[in-house]
Amino acid sequence: MADEHDQQTRRGPGRPRQAHVTRAVLDAVVDLVAESGMSALTMDAVAARAGVSKPAMYRRWPTKQDLVIAAAESRIGPLAVPDMGDFRAELRALLTSRMEAYRRPGVDRLLAGVIGAAAEAGAEPGAYRAYTARVMSETRHLLERGVARGDVRADVDVDAAATLVAASLAFRMVGEQRLPDEVLVESVVDLIGRAVGDRP
Amino acid sequence: MADEHDQQTRRGPGRPRQAHVTRAVLDAVVDLVAESGMSALTMDAVAARAGVSKPAMYRRWPTKQDLVIAAAESRIGPLAVPDMGDFRAELRALLTSRMEAYRRPGVDRLLAGVIGAAAEAGAEPGAYRAYTARVMSETRHLLERGVARGDVRADVDVDAAATLVAASLAFRMVGEQRLPDEVLVESVVDLIGRAVGDRP
Numbered sequence: 001m002a003d004e005h006d007q008q009t010r011r012g013p014g015r016p017r018q019a020h021v022t023r024a025v026l027d028a029v030v031d032l033v034a035e036s037g038m039s040a041l042t043m044d045a046v047a048a049r050a051g052v053s054k055p056a057m058y059r060r061w062p063t064k065q066d067l068v069i070a071a072a073e074s075r076i077g078p079l080a081v082p083d084m085g086d087f088r089a090e091l092r093a094l095l096t097s098r099m100e101a102y103r104r105p106g107v108d109r110l111l112a113g114v115i116g117a118a119a120e121a122g123a124e125p126g127a128y129r130a131y132t133a134r135v136m137s138e139t140r141h142l143l144e145r146g147v148a149r150g151d152v153r154a155d156v157d158v159d160a161a162a163t164l165v166a167a168s169l170a171f172r173m174v175g176e177q178r179l180p181d182e183v184l185v186e187s188v189v190d191l192i193g194r195a196v197g198d199r200p
Numbered sequence: 201m202a203d204e205h206d207q208q209t210r211r212g213p214g215r216p217r218q219a220h221v222t223r224a225v226l227d228a229v230v231d232l233v234a235e236s237g238m239s240a241l242t243m244d245a246v247a248a249r250a251g252v253s254k255p256a257m258y259r260r261w262p263t264k265q266d267l268v269i270a271a272a273e274s275r276i277g278p279l280a281v282p283d284m285g286d287f288r289a290e291l292r293a294l295l296t297s298r299m300e301a302y303r304r305p306g307v308d309r310l311l312a313g314v315i316g317a318a319a320e321a322g323a324e325p326g327a328y329r330a331y332t333a334r335v336m337s338e339t340r341h342l343l344e345r346g347v348a349r350g351d352v353r354a355d356v357d358v359d360a361a362a363t364l365v366a367a368s369l370a371f372r373m374v375g376e377q378r379l380p381d382e383v384l385v386e387s388v389v390d391l392i393g394r395a396v397g398d399r400p
Contacts, residue, residue, distance in 0.1 A: 038319040
């Protein structure tokens with residue numbers, strides 16, 4: 001619960017006015033990417049759509065990449081799943097929430113765009129790595145809580161298992177270009193539950 | 201083995217001269233992406249680097265996206281693993297070969313670039329989907345052979361399990377921006393082996 005609180009604090013903007021600006025800008029990014037793809041995304045287009053001044057935007061997001069990562073994180077950021085007393089239930093909650101986020105319009109292109117930005121010349125990996133580190137840390141936390149509770153094997157490779165958890169739906173969507181659905185969520189819960197469980 | 205043969209035939213170019221051109225062009229794509237990223241990749245730059253005429257290139261790869269997908273497939277295409285009589289051994293062979301391919305210079309950017317291209321306006325998903333379908337079909341084949349042999353559960357969701365197999369190393373590299381290594385391969389073999397195995 002401490003984690004959940006920290007995250008709210010970290011993610012939450014300072015004042016109501018600023019929260020409004022943040023929301024308008026990130027919504028504009030997602031809408032524009034959904035409508036016209038990454039190459040149509042410019043700082044000008046975002047400012048116009050959000051009704052925000054460009055200096056106000058540049059202060060918070062100096063580059064287009066920062067903007068795209070912030071938009072991605074607003075839709076598919078780290079997810080603090082509360083202790084439900086059961087690893088499989090928590091895994092199901094995590095993946096269901098991810099699936100719902102992935103199925104929203106524009107999120108597929110947004111995620112592909114964030115990944116693609118890493119392939120550009122001179123791409124600064126810092127911001128992206130920090131984002132991905134937050135997501136993976138929360139995923140590992142779920143597994144570690146299972147180990148502490150006893151429904152995840154103590155000898156599990158948490159790092160590799162967290163990669164499998166985080167990879168499944170993202171790869172289905174971005175790699176296979178198919179929208180993840182409830183059938184996939186249930187199967188992944190079953191597969192990973194067996195993979196890391198104390199017994200089959 | 202029939203599959204392996206088909207694939208060679210499908211992938212193999214017609215004449216020695218054409219094979220040489222194909223190789224020179226795809227090598228040039230990988231080198232250019234490794235050196236300068238996706239945005240520096242132009243048909244002109246590839247033609248110059250490969251020492252090939254542009255018309256010869258356009259005949260085979262009408263767009264930059266076609267070229268990038270062909271280059272990606274030349275490095276990380278479908279992989280026909282022979283029947284080794286044991287699912288875990290075959291999974292290890294598949295993932296080890298993938299890991300080695302992913303660790304070659306430029307492949308990380310190339311894969312991120314292929315994915316990113318899907319986020320562009322007017323991106324034609326056909327060629328990418330066909331590529332990914334070939335990769336996934338070979339991955340499912342491995343699981344189905346295990347089911348037929350009896351060392352993969354008959355009730356396993358082959359579609360979801362294939363996604364986990366294909367997702368693991370690709371996500372570690374492109375999503376987490378860490379190079380996959382032997383430790384990850386061994387852990388994934390163990391995790392997926394337990395997930396789909398007849399017994400723990």
